[in-house]
Structures are given as C-alpha cells and as structure tokens.
Amino acid sequence: MADHVIHGNYVDFYDEKGPRKGILAWILSTDHKRIGLMYLIALTTFFCIGATIGVLMRLEMLGQGRTIMGPQTYNSLFTLHGLIMIFLFVIPGIPAVFGNFFLPIMLGAKDVAFPRLNLLSWWLYITGGIFAVLSLFLAGGPIDTGWTFYVPYSLRTGTDVSWMILAAFILGFSSILTGLNFITTIHRMRAPGMGWFKMPLFAWSIYATAWIQLIATPIVGITLALVAIERIFGVGLFDPTLGGDPILYQHMFWIYSHPAVYIMILPAMGVVSEIIPTFAHRTIFGYKAIAISSLAIAFVGYFVWGHHMFVSGMSDTSRWIFSLFTFLVAIPSAVKVFNWTATLYKGSIDLKAPLLFVLAFIFVFSIGGLSGLVVGALATDVHLTDTYFVVAHFHFVVFGGTGFIFFAALHYWFPKMFGKLYNDNVAKVAISMITLGFLMLYFTFFILGYQGMPRRYYDYLPQYHWEHVFATVGSWVMISGFIVMFVNLFIAFRKGPRAGMNPWGGMTLEWTVPSPPPMENFEEIPVITHGPYDYHAQQEAEQKQEEFNQSAEDEK
Amino acid sequence: MATDGTHNDSHPHIVNYGTYVLIWLALLALTAATVAVAGINFGGVTLWLAILIASAKATLVLNVFMHIKFDDVVFKVFIAIAIMTLLAVFIFTFADYIFR
Amino acid sequence: MSKVPGAVVEQPALPGSHADGSHMLEEGHHHADKMGAKIGMWLFLLTELLLFGGMFLIYGVYRYMNNEDFHAAGQGMNTIIGAFNTVILLTSSLTVAMSITALQKGNKRLSITLLGFTIFFAVWFLINKYFEWSHEIHKGIYPKSPELTSRSPGEILFFGLYYVMTGIHGLHVIIGIVILSFMVVFIAKDKVTSSSYTKLENSGLYWHLVDIIWIFLFPLFYLLR
Numbered sequence: 001m002a003d004h005v006i007h008g009n010y011v012d013f014y015d016e017k018g019p020r021k022g023i024l025a026w027i028l029s030t031d032h033k034r035i036g037l038m039y040l041i042a043l044t045t046f047f048c049i050g051a052t053i054g055v056l057m058r059l060e061m062l063g064q065g066r067t068i069m070g071p072q073t074y075n076s077l078f079t080l081h082g083l084i085m086i087f088l089f090v091i092p093g094i095p096a097v098f099g100n101f102f103l104p105i106m107l108g109a110k111d112v113a114f115p116r117l118n119l120l121s122w123w124l125y126i127t128g129g130i131f132a133v134l135s136l137f138l139a140g141g142p143i144d145t146g147w148t149f150y151v152p153y154s155l156r157t158g159t160d161v162s163w164m165i166l167a168a169f170i171l172g173f174s175s176i177l178t179g180l181n182f183i184t185t186i187h188r189m190r191a192p193g194m195g196w197f198k199m200p201l202f203a204w205s206i207y208a209t210a211w212i213q214l215i216a217t218p219i220v221g222i223t224l225a226l227v228a229i230e231r232i233f234g235v236g237l238f239d240p241t242l243g244g245d246p247i248l249y250q251h252m253f254w255i256y257s258h259p260a261v262y263i264m265i266l267p268a269m270g271v272v273s274e275i276i277p278t279f280a281h282r283t284i285f286g287y288k289a290i291a292i293s294s295l296a297i298a299f300v301g302y303f304v305w306g307h308h309m310f311v312s313g314m315s316d317t318s319r320w321i322f323s324l325f326t327f328l329v330a331i332p333s334a335v336k337v338f339n340w341t342a343t344l345y346k347g348s349i350d351l352k353a354p355l356l357f358v359l360a361f362i363f364v365f366s367i368g369g370l371s372g373l374v375v376g377a378l379a380t381d382v383h384l385t386d387t388y389f390v391v392a393h394f395h396f397v398v399f400g401g402t403g404f405i406f407f408a409a410l411h412y413w414f415p416k417m418f419g420k421l422y423n424d425n426v427a428k429v430a431i432s433m434i435t436l437g438f439l440m441l442y443f444t445f446f447i448l449g450y451q452g453m454p455r456r457y458y459d460y461l462p463q464y465h466w467e468h469v470f471a472t473v474g475s476w477v478m479i480s481g482f483i484v485m486f487v488n489l490f491i492a493f494r495k496g497p498r499a500g501m502n503p504w505g506g507m508t509l510e511w512t513v514p515s516p517p518p519m520e521n522f523e524e525i526p527v528i529t530h531g532p533y534d535y536h537a538q539q540e541a542e543q544k545q546e547e548f549n550q551s552a553e554d555e556k
Numbered sequence: 557m558a559t560d561g562t563h564n565d566s567h568p569h570i571v572n573y574g575t576y577v578l579i580w581l582a583l584l585a586l587t588a589a590t591v592a593v594a595g596i597n598f599g600g601v602t603l604w605l606a607i608l609i610a611s612a613k614a615t616l617v618l619n620v621f622m623h624i625k626f627d628d629v630v631f632k633v634f635i636a637i638a639i640m641t642l643l644a645v646f647i648f649t650f651a652d653y654i655f656r
Numbered sequence: 657m658s659k660v661p662g663a664v665v666e667q668p669a670l671p672g673s674h675a676d677g678s679h680m681l682e683e684g685h686h687h688a689d690k691m692g693a694k695i696g697m698w699l700f701l702l703t704e705l706l707l708f709g710g711m712f713l714i715y716g717v718y719r720y721m722n723n724e725d726f727h728a729a730g731q732g733m734n735t736i737i738g739a740f741n742t743v744i745l746l747t748s749s750l751t752v753a754m755s756i757t758a759l760q761k762g763n764k765r766l767s768i769t770l771l772g773f774t775i776f777f778a779v780w781f782l783i784n785k786y787f788e789w790s791h792e793i794h795k796g797i798y799p800k801s802p803e804l805t806s807r808s809p810g811e812i813l814f815f816g817l818y819y820v821m822t823g824i825h826g827l828h829v830i831i832g833i834v835i836l837s838f839m840v841v842f843i844a845k846d847k848v849t850s851s852s853y854t855k856l857e858n859s860g861l862y863w864h865l866v867d868i869i870w871i872f873l874f875p876l877f878y879l880l881r
Contacts, residue, residue: 113689113692113695113696114692114696117696176703179699180696180699180700180703181696183695183699184692184695184696184699187630187692187695188689188691188692188695189692211637214699214702214703215637215638215641215702215703215706216706217703218703218704218706218707218709218710219645219706219707219709219710221707222707222708222710222711223710226711226714226820229820233799233800234799234800235799235816235819235820236799236809236812236813236815236816237714237813237816237817237820242805242809242812242813242816243718243722243808243809243810243812243813244718244809244813245717245718245721247652248714248717248718251649251652252710252713252714255645255649255710302641302644302645303644303648305648306648306652314652314656315651315652315653315654315655315656316655317651317652317654317655318648318651318652318655321648321651322648568760570757570760570761571753571757572757573754573757576750576753576754576757577750579750580746580747580749580750583746584743584746587739587742587743587746587874590874590875590879591735591739591879594735594875594879594880594881595881597881606875606876606879607872607875609875610871610872610874610875613871614868614871614872617749617864617867617868617871618864618868620753621749621750621753621860621864621867622860622861622864622865623857627694628691630695631694631695631698634695634698634699634702635698635702637702638702638705638706639705641706642705642706642709645709645713646713646716649713649717650716650717650720653717653720653721654720
C-alpha cells in the first residue's frame with residue numbers, strides 16, 4: 001500500500017480550523033473522530049478511578065480483619081468499582097471510542113448518520129458521569145447496594161441510591177442514542193459497493209451490539225426509574241411489604257444486564273476479527289460464520305438472564321430453561337474462537353503488540369467462557385453462587401475479554417488515531433505484566449471461590465490468608481503493567497516517530513486514509529470492489545499495477 | 557439485502573383524508589366493542605379478548621396512521637424484532653411465575 | 657450479495673467542513689437523508705415501546721399473582737372518563753395524520769389548523785387526567801395514604817402501577833404537545849414545507865406511539881369488572 005500518495009495539502013482533523021477555538025472546538029464538535037477521542041479521555045479516566053478502587057479493595061484483603069478501611073467503606077467501594085467499571089467504562093467502551101472513531105471510516109463514510117445526536121450522546125455520558133461522582137458527596141453518602149441495586153435493600157438504605165439511579169438512567173440514554181446512530185449509519189452510509197457481507201467484521205459486531213443497546217437498555221432504564229420513584233414517593237412497586245415481588249425486580253434488572261454483557265463483549269470480538277487477519281496477513285477464516293454468530297450471540301444472549309437467579313427462588317421450569325439457553329450461547333462464541341485460531345493457522349504471523357494482546361485474550365477469554373458453563377449448570381451453581389468463583393468468571397470474561405481488547409484496539413489503532421508509533425517491545429513487556437498479574441489475581445479467585453470464599457465480604461477466615469495475599473500481589477503486578485503501558489503510549493503521543501498510512505499492512509478502509517485522518521476522512525468516497533480481508537485480491541491488484549507501471553515505463 | 561430502498565424519498569405515498577377517517581371510525585367502533593365486551597363475564601377469556609381488540613387497534617394505527625403498510629420493508633422488520641423480543645421476554649418471565 | 661444495493665449508493669454529499677454543524681438531519685438541505693432520519697426515528701420509537709413494554713410486564717406479573725385484588729381495585733375506576741379519553745386520543749391521531757396529508761398536498765393553513773386541533777385534544781386529555789387523578793386522591797387513594805395502605809397488597813400494586821404508568825404516559829403527552837407546537841411554528845415559518853416534511857412526519861409518528869400505548873393502558877386499567 002506504500003504506493004498510495006497523499007493528495008494535495010491534506011490537513012488532519014486535529015489541525016482543521018473550525019469556527020470555534022480552543023476547547024470549544026472539541027466539546028462542541030460533531031466530528032466523529034473528535035467525539036471518539038473525547039470518549040477515550042473520559043473512559044480512560046474512569047478506568048483509572050475504577051482500577052484504583054479495585055487495588056484499594058485488594059489492599060484491604062491483604063490482612064485479616066480491618067486493614068485499611070471499615071466494612072461500610074468496603075461496601076461502598078465494591079459498589080462504586082462495579083458501577084464505574086460497568087456503566088462508565090465497559091458498556092460505552094469499545095463502541096463509544098473505537099466505534100465512533102473507526103466505524104464511519106471503515107464503512108467509507110464521512111461521519112455517522114446523526115453527528116449532532118452523537119455529540120448529545122457524549123454530553124449525556126459526561127452528565128451521567130458527573131451525577132455518579134456527585135452522588136458520592138451528597139448527604140446520604142456513597143451508595144452501598146452493589147452495582148445491581150437489588151430491592152428491597154436499595155429501597156431501605158439511607159445512601160444516595162436515587163442520584164446514582166439518575167446517573168445510570170442518563171448513561172442508558174446515551175447508550176441508546178449511540179446504538180441508534182450506529183444502526184442508522186450502517187444501514188445508510190456504507191460506501192458504494194459495500195454490501196452487507198463486504199462490511200468489516202468490526203462493523204458487524206457493532207451492528208449486533210447496537211441492537212442490544214437499543215432493545216435492552218429501555219427496560220433497565222424504566223426498572224431503575226421505578227426503584228427511584230418507589231424510594232421518593234413510596235409508590236408500591238417492588239417493596240414486599242406493599243405486595244411487591246423482589247424477584248420480579250431481579251428479572252427486570254437482568255433482562256437488561258445480561259444482554260449488557262454482550263454489549264461489552266461483542267465489539268471486543270469484532271476488534272479481534274480485525275486484528276487477527278491484519279497480523280496473520282491472511283483472509284479471515286469463516287467470514288460469514290463470524291458475522292452471523294455476532295447476531296446469534298445477540299439473539300440467544302437475550303434469553304439467558306435467569307442464570308443470575310438460580311438460587312433466588314425461581315420456578316424449577318424456568319431454571320432449566322435458562323440453564324439450557326446458557327449452554328446454547330456458548331456455541332456461537334466457540335464458533336468465533338475456532339475461526340480466529342483457524343485464521344492464524346498457516347498465516348505469516350507478525351507478533352506485534354496488538355496481536356500479543358489478542359492471544360492473551362483468547363487464552364483468558366476461553367477460561368472465562370468455560371467457567372461460565374460451570375456456573376451455568378444448575379447443580380454446580382448452587383455451590384458456587386456468590387463466591388469468588390463468580391467474581392473470577394466475570395473478570396475473566398469482562399476484563400480479560402473487553403478490557404484486554406479495549407487496550408489491544410488502542411494499540412492497534414494508535415498510529416491511525418494519533419499519527420505516531422509507540423515502542424513495540426515496551427508494549428509487549430506491559431502486556432506480559434498485565435497478563436501475569438491478571439492470572440495471579442483472578443485465577444486465585446477461582447480457587448478461593450471453589451473453597452467457599454464468599455464475595456463482597458471485607459474479611460475472611462484464616463484458611464484463605466495466603467491466597468488473598470497472592471491475589472493482592474497479583475493486583476500490584478497488573479497495575480504496574482498498566483502504568484508501563486500508559487507511560488509508553490504517552491511518550492509515543494508526545495515524541496513517537498511519525499506513523500505512515502498503513503503501518504501494519506491492514507486491508508480495511510481506515511488504512512487507506514492518512515494518519516491521522518483528515519476532517520472528512522476521504523477525499524472521494526471509495527468504491528468497494530472486494531471483501532474486507534481479501535489479501536489475495538489485494539496482491540493481484542498490486543501485481544497488475546506494477547505490470548502497468550512497468551509497461552508505461554517501457555513505452556517511454 | 558437491498559432493504560433500504562429509497563423509492564419513498566422521491567415519490568411520497570400520500571394517504572387521502574377518506575382513508576384516515578375510515579380507520580378512525582373503525583378505531584372508534586373497536587373502542588365501543590371493547591367497552592361493551594368488558595361488561596360481559598367470559599371468565600379467563602375476558603383479558604385476552606381485551607388485549608386482542610387493543611392489538612387490532614394498534615395494528616390499524618401502525619399500518620395506516622404510521623404508514624407502515626406503505627413504507628419500506630425494513631421498518632416492518634424493525635418492528636417485528638422489537639415485538640418478538642418483547643413477546644419472548646414475557647414468555648420467559650412467565651415461565652417462572654406460572655410454574656412456581 | 658455482491659450486487660450493489662441501490663440505497664447504499666445514496667451517499668449524502670456534505671459540502672465543506674461539518675465539524676460544527678451542517679449534517680444530515682438539517683431539513684431543507686438538498687441531500688438530507690430522509691430515509692435515514694426515518695430509520696432513526698423508528699429506532700427511537702422502538703425504545704419507547706420497550707420502555708412501556710417493561711412496565712406492561714410488571715403489570716402482567718402482578719396481575720397474574722393478584723388477579724382478584726386487581727379486579728377489586730378496578731371496580732373503582734371511572735370507565736366513562738377512560739373511554740372518553742381514548743376517543744380524544746384517537747381523534748387527535750386522526751388530525752395529526754390528516755395534517756401531514758394536508759401539507760403534502762400543499763395546504764399549509766389546513767395543516768396548521770389540524771395540528772392545532774391535535775394540540776387542543778392533547779390538552780383536553782390532560783385536563784381529564786387531572787380531574788381523574790384529583791378524584792382518586794380525594795378518595796384518599798394515593799401512595800402512602802392511610803386509605804391505600806389499609807387495602808390488600810394487590811390493590812396497592814394496582815394503584816401504584818396506575819399512577820406510574822398513566823403518569824409516565826402523561827409525561828409523553830406533554831412532550832408530544834411541545835413537539836407538535838414546534839411543528840406549528842416550523843410550518844408557519846416555512847421551515848417544514850410540502851417538499852420537506854420529514855420533521856412533521858417523525859413528530860406524527862411520536863404522537864401515534866403515545867396513542868398506541870394508551871390503547872393498551874385503557875383496557876388494562878379501566879375495563880376490569
């Protein structure tokens with residue numbers, strides 16, 4: 001692709017002069033790339049806050065009894081860790097940052113379908129984040145219900161539940177509008193020639209995700225709103241003393257919150273499907289299977305929510321139905337894993353930092369996914385419910401899945417977003433530290449949970465002591481890895497060497513525009529003639545071009 | 557999958573006043589019917605009858621007032637996805653309550 | 657699938673930089689993607705449908721668990737005012753649909769008049785709602801009231817759902833009034849015209865959805881005997 005020339009005097013989107021100056025040119029910009037970067041800054045900030053809280057919790061568990069905080073503080077911290085990480089980091093996560101930045105470019109469009117709505121989404125996200133932080137400092141004190149807001153405790157506690165619910169509601173609205181925008185974009189803005197099955201797989205995964213955002217979020221929105229209404233006006237809705245059924249609340253909550261897990265993981269799977277062909281220099285194996293399995297996960301994943309409630313008193317019938325569907329959803333996930341490994345097979349693999357991240361992801365995500373079947377089976381779940389095993393499963397899937405791939409995507413697209421190259425070796429050291437620390441921390445949780453350590457306790461019995469110490473040391477290793485990673489990227493941002501248009505040899509459209517891209521991405525809207533990962537057709541085209549150049553020279 | 561046809565853009569389908577009034581009269585008739593039927597005790601069927609009539613009314617509004625009948629097929633698919641999901645959520649939730 | 661879908665080719669060509677504003681929703685713009693705007697609107701309506709769907713699910717479960725209490729509570733509801741409000745909303749749906757036809761046919765004044773009727777009906781609906789709620793509150797039936805808390809759990813749930821669901825529906829009616837009022841202004845100022853009326857169409861869609869939700873609320877709260 002080196003023969004591409006940059007046409008004319010191109011101005012990248014950082015330098016484009018609009019009518020507004022300074023920070024206003026960013027926070028009032030409707031450009032999808034600027035919005036994506038603003039999300040990146042906000043999300044990384046919230047990730048650092050959430051991670052710090054996590055490290056503090058691990059520090060408390062270093063010794064028995066009170067180590068650095070009391071039980072009430074611990075309750076608030078695990079609630080905040082969950083709320084911040086879930087609602088402010090992983091749910092907006094990859095779609096908000098990389099979906100915004102790259103979806104239009106990958107489709108060959110100049111922007112999303114509704115740029116102003118996109119800016120509104122960002123503002124709603126920031127407003128929600130501010131309310132969430134604000135609720136910590138109001139009269140009632142930081143919320144201590146756990147991120148699930150289970151009734152009746154969330155109706156009784158004196159902490160500021162209503163403010164946090166308002167924050168979650170606003171964040172949900174932001175998520176819905178982003179999803180709506182992306183669906184419309186994918187329907188309406190694909191470049192000429194880009195049929196549905198010529199879209200990059202990242203676009204497919206964003207499409208499936210957007211549908212879940214759209215269909216599931218309103219239900220949790222109204223459910224949380226009802227909890228707030230019940231708290232404020234005393235309307236009888238979920239309170240058992242007023243005839244309400246707390247299990248119905250759990251249904252309503254998980255009708256959204258289980259599909260939300262797929263909002264988190266599907267875009268990550270899309271990114272993996274981009275990174276693997278690029279670094280294996282090989283067409284993706286089973287394009288249609290991967291595309292369709294995204295939709296299948298979105299669909300089946302909607303009907304497994306009851307597996308969060310196996311021991312809360314549901315009927316036996318619904319227990320086995322939900323368990324069955326939980327096993328079914330493993331199939332499309334496995335289809336993807338097999339297709340990825342099949343793509344790597346006999347590829348010319350270039351083990352750069354993003355691919356190393358992806359390999360670590362496949363390893364931890366497979367463990368996470370398989371442990372999901374352990375807790376998805378009725379009998380074992382009774383033993384493991386509310387233990388560290390569940391915490392381990394969740395972190396393997398969501399942190400090892402979405403979290404790892406969020407940073408893999410950052411490394412993959414960093415040259416395109418900032419026009420700079422980072423030090424690959426340092427990045428690999430950081431990834432190794434993160435993975436090592438991750439396994440020390442969360443694999444120990446599997447053992448702890450299996451032995452019976454309950455989650456959300458600020459204290460433990462003496463027999464768990466050394467495992468807790470080992471896990472806490474793991475958290476230090478992991479956090480050091482993140483510090484190395486962020487410093488490496490920051491140095492690259494400040495004084496890294498300039499990145500070319502296509503440093504990895506990628507095939508999708510974002511690698512055909514300059515780094516960083518110009519304001520409206522494309523000089524001319526591209527016309528799509530081959531599939532997104534068609535390395536074969538690409539080589540042929542290059543060969544023909546060369547022959548043409550040769551004959552042109554000969555004629556001279 | 558050329559479902560997002562654009563023919564609606566260039567040639568808008570104008571529904572004439574008469575059609576709307578006709579649909580409105582049908583909706584009023586169905587409202588009268590549902591009120592009338594509510595007075596009779598059909599036992600367990602009463603609720604389902606009321607829902608059936610409401611669904612018929614909603615279908616009329618969707619198809620004619622909201623132009624779904626004249627619009628691109630993609631909108632029908634969208635609505636079907638939403639309604640089917642909602643229906644499935646009802647079924648799965650009631651799988652708990654009915655068999656408890 | 658290799659065939660080029662006709663729709664996709666319609667790439668809206670945006671003039672100049674749109675870093676700060678110009679974009680597809682802009683009405684009157686030559687290349688405004690009407691189809692895209694409509695898709696966006698419908699997707700939004702589906703979220704509203706699911707929002708109310710969640711509340712209908714709660715209603716369904718509680719009615720299933722407390723069927724007799726629900727019927728006992730439903731006895732006190734005023735069927736006539738409910739039915740009357742249904743007729744009002746259906747008629748307002750008719751007028752908003754006709755107003756679009758009027759504008760399409762170039763009859764600006766008729767279009768505004770019909771929208772005016774729609775807003776009038778919407779306000780009337782809310783006034784009826786106000787009297788209905790006052791009547792219930794006067795009877796001592798409101799959240800936390802001694803009268804209501806002394807009743808059976810199923811009746812407490814019924815009235816809880818009644819206030820919340822009709823309340824949130826009423827909120828949507830108010831939003832609808834605001835949106836339709838903007839449309840009146842837009843048509844008067846020729847920002848919405850016979851050749852560019854996507855905004856009016858989308859506002860109409862919103863109003864019909866409010867109507868559809870009431871079509872389901874009516875039998876569930878007012879026709880229990």
